[in-house]
């Protein structure tokens with residue numbers, strides 16, 4: 001029996017408020033483990049609380065997502081999570097809550113978790129997509145995002161934890177920060193080029209893929225070419241639930257169990273068996289997040 005790890009499933013988000021436990025149990029029954037990243041303090045705390053309710057197979061990451069850095073603004077999350085895909089109805093619309101990064105509060109989430117359920121700092125990173133028109137303002141927000149990412153990299157360093165990185169239209173700046181910081185981690189929902197991927201690999205990072213690989217997004221590098229260029233030993237699987245549902249799942253909301261569709265697609269692209277993808281990516285996630293699967 002295969003085992004999979006969804007390294008990025010937000011069961012701690014509002015979309016799972018009613019049935020989060022059922023969703024988790026469904027994944028565990030499917031031999032699929034879950035890492036739940038937070039996006040701000042409240043969802044990070046929630047991730048830790050949920051993870052502590054399970055003996056094994058469910059873990060938390062804590063961090064402040066770059067879209068919550070800076071000013072409050074309206075964000076439309078499209079089904080594809082990428083406006084590059086063209087005009088579509090927003091999947092969900094919300095006001096980002098601007099949050100100041102409180103190092104001590106996040107630190108307490110890690111050290112306060114007696115069961116060692118916090119396995120990473122994430123999701124953190126750089127997002128240069130939702131930007132104001134003013135150039136000065138744009139530069140200010142970039143600086144602010146970099147500054148807060150640096151603090152969160154410090155936090156990861158303090159606890160020896162890997163980072164789960166969100167990166168949108170900011171791959172060069174992220175590479176620069178990683179060159180200085182020497183951290184273990186994953187670039188989740190990878191949308192960079194194959195060349196940039198090689199640079200992340202050289203820095204020791206893993207690359208995460210999800211249902212975005214089923215979409216044809218003209219503004220982004222072809223995911224099939226990018227995946228073909230990355231060795232299986234450096235790929236981890238994710239869903240980014242509740243977003244980016246694989247078409248074969250046949251429903252609107254994504255969930256960790258559907259990570260198997262991503263595994264199947266990667267097997268097709270790399271012309272290897274599903275079992276090979278499952279074995280390699282599970283081992284990668286186990287090593288990266290120091291999970292004991294025994």
Ligand SMILES: [Zn+2]
Pocket residue numbers: 008010037123240
């Ligand atoms: Zn995410």
